[in-house]
Amino acid sequence: MTDPAMTDTPTVVPITDVVLETRGLTKSFRGFTAVRDLDFTVRRGTIHALIGPNGAGKTTVFNLLTKFLAPTSGHILHDGVDITAASPAAIARRGIGRSFQISATFPHLTALENVRVALQRRTPGRFHFWRPESTLAALNDRALALLAEVGLEARAQEPAGTLPYGAKKALEIATTLALDPDVLLLDEPLAGMGREDVARTAALIRRTAQKENGRRTVVMVEHNLGVVADLSDRITVLQRGEILAEGSYADIAADRAVREAYMGTGHA
Numbered sequence: 001m002t003d004p005a006m007t008d009t010p011t012v013v014p015i016t017d018v019v020l021e022t023r024g025l026t027k028s029f030r031g032f033t034a035v036r037d038l039d040f041t042v043r044r045g046t047i048h049a050l051i052g053p054n055g056a057g058k059t060t061v062f063n064l065l066t067k068f069l070a071p072t073s074g075h076i077l078h079d080g081v082d083i084t085a086a087s088p089a090a091i092a093r094r095g096i097g098r099s100f101q102i103s104a105t106f107p108h109l110t111a112l113e114n115v116r117v118a119l120q121r122r123t124p125g126r127f128h129f130w131r132p133e134s135t136l137a138a139l140n141d142r143a144l145a146l147l148a149e150v151g152l153e154a155r156a157q158e159p160a161g162t163l164p165y166g167a168k169k170a171l172e173i174a175t176t177l178a179l180d181p182d183v184l185l186l187d188e189p190l191a192g193m194g195r196e197d198v199a200r201t202a203a204l205i206r207r208t209a210q211k212e213n214g215r216r217t218v219v220m221v222e223h224n225l226g227v228v229a230d231l232s233d234r235i236t237v238l239q240r241g242e243i244l245a246e247g248s249y250a251d252i253a254a255d256r257a258v259r260e261a262y263m264g265t266g267h268a
């Protein structure tokens with residue numbers, strides 16, 4: 001006989017609410033500890049901002065999460081699986097995408113071609129120039145849809161290198177979205193932008209957190225606290241490589257230690 005309690009059990013149970021986690025993560029550079037014994041947890045489907053004064057260790061944490069740096073000690077887990085030793089390519093295959101590297105786009109290719117290249121990367125080794133026309137047409141349609149998602153459809157035929165700064169950033173999001181990541185890691189997505197581009201990109205980040213079946217997780221390092229306040233479900237404040245405070249924007253804005261940390265560095 002079936003246990004009545006069992007019949008209510010959903011068929012697909014998420015392994016865990018936590019999508020990304022660090023345990024005792026430490027990074028030292030020749031004796032200087034930039035990140036110290038960090039236990040950092042990101043919940044699935046949230047926009048989580050990593051903030052803190054200059055030199056707090058944000059970029060180092062970001063580079064550890066994206067595997068651009070190897071930790072001195074500690075662990076990184078994705079969906080409960082230890083990915084500390086995984087290569088950047090392996091974590092990309094697991095659905096962790098990193099955006100906002102200008103170098104990720106090819107300046108001489110058009111915006112459309114850049115997105116098409118990114119789409120082809122999703123199936124490495126599977127793209128051949130003799131693919132049937134219909135497959136190439138489908139690729140074009142998908143690339144155009146992604147450009148439309150980031151508001152670049154009118155610029156599809158322009159070389160990436162001649163696009164204005166904000167449009168370049170939007171193109172980088174489109175190329176990252178081509179990989180359809182579950183977790184999107186953004187390193188200072190608004191850096192160097194004018195007010196209009198900031199507003200447009202913030203709206204784009206909010207949109208990209210939405211996915212057809214649920215929500216994407218977004219982890220971003222960002223200095224623009226207005227946008228952080230607006231977008232983030234949760235905020236972690238780092239100072240000297242350790243967590244100083246964590247919570248909603250209201251929580252951390254009311255935290256005396258956070259205010260002191262920011263007052264000392266000139267960040268508003």
Ligand SMILES: Nc1ncnc2c1ncn2[C@@H]1O[C@H](COP(=O)(O)OP(=O)(O)OP(=O)(O)O)[C@@H](O)[C@H]1O
Binds near residue numbers: 032054058
């Ligand atoms: N490759 C490296 N070699 C030596 N020290 C480093 C290296 N990378 C970072 N650091 C040091 O680690 C500390 C944290 O740097 P990190 O760039 O992670 O901080 P951050 O919070 O991103 O700062 P910012 O807001 O200024 O970008 C700093 O004191 C920095 O000088």
